[in-house]
Amino acid sequence: MEKLVVLGNSVWQMFLTLPPITQWAVSMLVVCLIIAHLFRYNEQTVHEGPSIFTTAGIFFTFLGIAEGLYEFNPQKIDASIPTLLDGLKTAFIASVVGVGAALSLKLRYTIFGVKRSGSATAAGSATVDDLYRCEQIKCGIDLSVPDNQRFLHAHHVNADKSDNHPKNIKLLCIRCHADEFQHSHMKENPDYAIFCTRFPKEPSPRARRREPVRGRT
Numbered sequence: 001m002e003k004l005v006v007l008g009n010s011v012w013q014m015f016l017t018l019p020p021i022t023q024w025a026v027s028m029l030v031v032c033l034i035i036a037h038l039f040r041y042n043e044q045t046v047h048e049g050p051s052i053f054t055t056a057g058i059f060f061t062f063l064g065i066a067e068g069l070y071e072f073n074p075q076k077i078d079a080s081i082p083t084l085l086d087g088l089k090t091a092f093i094a095s096v097v098g099v100g101a102a103l104s105l106k107l108r109y110t111i112f113g114v115k116r117s118g119s120a121t122a123a124g125s126a127t128v129d130d131l132y133r134c135e136q137i138k139c140g141i142d143l144s145v146p147d148n149q150r151f152l153h154a155h156h157v158n159a160d161k162s163d164n165h166p167k168n169i170k171l172l173c174i175r176c177h178a179d180e181f182q183h184s185h186m187k188e189n190p191d192y193a194i195f196c197t198r199f200p201k202e203p204s205p206r207a208r209r210r211e212p213v214r215g216r217t
C-alpha cells in the first residue's frame with residue numbers, strides 16, 4: 001500500500017513537470033477513460049473505445065511534434081531545444097496514455113467480458129413465464145405450463161440453424177412458427193393440431209393473462 005502511495009505521488013510529480021498542453025491532453029484522456037470504465041462500460045464502448053483512444057493518442061502525438069517544430073528556430077538551436085523536447089514529451093506521453101487506455105478496455109473485455117445491457121434491463125420486469133412466451137407480437141401466447149412448453153420453438157431468423165446468436169433466435173409458438181416463410185410443413189406435425197385445439201385462434205384470456213384481450217385485427 002505504501003509503495004502504491006509513493007508510486008502515485010511520483011506519477012503526480014511527473015505530471016506537474018509536463019508542459020501545459022501535455023497535461024491537458026493527458027487529463028482529457030484519463031477523464032474519458034474513467035467515464036468509459038465506470039459509467040459507460042458497454043458493448044459499444046468496448047468496440048469503439050479502443051480505436052478512439054488510440055486515434056486520440058496519435059492525434060496528440062502529432063500535435064505535440066507539430067508544436068515542438070513550430071517553435072523550433074534553426075538560428076537559435078540551443079534556445080529551441082527545450083520547446084522541441086516539450087513537444088516530443090507531449091507526443092510520446094499522449095501516445096502512451098492513449099494506447100494504454102485502449103489496452104485497458106480491451107483487456108477488461110477479454111478477461112471479464114461485458115454485461116449485456118438488454119438482458120440487464122429486461123431482467124427487472126421479466127418473469128419466468130416470459131421465457132415461455134411466443135415472441136410474435138400479435139400472439140404472445142403463454143406456454144409456461146410444462147405440458148405446453150414443447151409447442152414453443154426456437155426459430156432461426158436468418159434460416160441458418162448453426163447461427164445461435166441471441167439476435168437470430170426468436171421463440172415462437174408452433175402456429176406462428178408454421179406461418180414463417182417456408183415453414184408450412186410444420187402444419188403436418190401432430191403437435192400443430194394438438195396445439196390448435198388447445199389454443200384456438202382467438203387465445204383464451206388465460207393464455208394472454210398478462211395482456212389485455214383485444215379484438216382480432
Ligand SMILES: [Zn+2]
Binds near residue numbers: 154155156177180183
Ligand atoms: Zn424456423
Ligand SMILES: [Zn+2]
Binds near residue numbers: 172174176
Ligand atoms: Zn405465437
